[in-house]
Amino acid sequence: MLGTLIKDFKNIFGQFIYYFVLMVVFMAVSVITKNIYYYMGAIVFFCVAVPLSALAYDEKDNWDKFALASGVTRNQLAVSRYLLGLAVFLPMWAVSFILVAAGGMWNIENLSVLLSYGGIALLTIDAILPVVLKIGVEKGRLVYILTILIVIALGGVLAFLVEAIGGDSVLYSSVAVLALGIAGFFLSIKIACNIYRKKDF
Secondary structure, eight states, X not given: OHHHHHHHHHHTHHHHHHHHXXXXXXXXXXXXXXXXXXXXXXHHHHHHHHHHHXXXXXXXXXXXXXXXXXXXXXXXXXXXXXXXXXXXXXXXXHHHHHHHHHTTOOSHHHHHHHHHHHHHHHXXXXXXXXXXXXXXXXXXXXXHHHHHHHHHHHHHXXXXXXXXXXXXXXXXXXXXXXXXXXXHHHHHHHHHHHHHHXXXX
16 A cells, blocks of 8 residues: 555656645745635645545556556555545644744634644545545546535634634534544545445446
8 A cells, every 4th residue: 555655646746846835835825924724725625636636647547457456455445545635634734733833823713723624624535535436536526626615615614713702612613623524534435445346447
């Protein structure tokens, strides 16, 4: 499975550099404006965009068929998609905590934002990957766009709640969103494995 991840990063290396530059821009904007929402919103986008780019290359090259013939199991193929998403999400999410602390933005409201968007990013992966694995990247792009629009709307609602309510209530809600994202991650993997077991490559 490690070999599959290395292959994915090699395939998307050019795009990954582009994504990295954009992330640095969003980081700078967040620090300058003292608004962590810019960076956190970008995390949600990139943690799904990278796996989708890798999947697009695999579909073009019929990678799944080759991998299965070489001994990789269907479950390993499915799980590797999620591991790629985590490999992108976890470092960027960890950086967000450093960014908030180093930028002098550490307070309970921004902690709530970090936790909430961590959960939202995971929920986005949870929702999109099974659909894309089922119908393919091209058809799944519409689902991706709709999901991102929903995430933007949720981000607006979250910003309003943080400003209007604040305090421990928002923090508890943020922890609940993160827990839901983590639980949904394992459920989504199970669904994806079922999809791959029935899929004809």
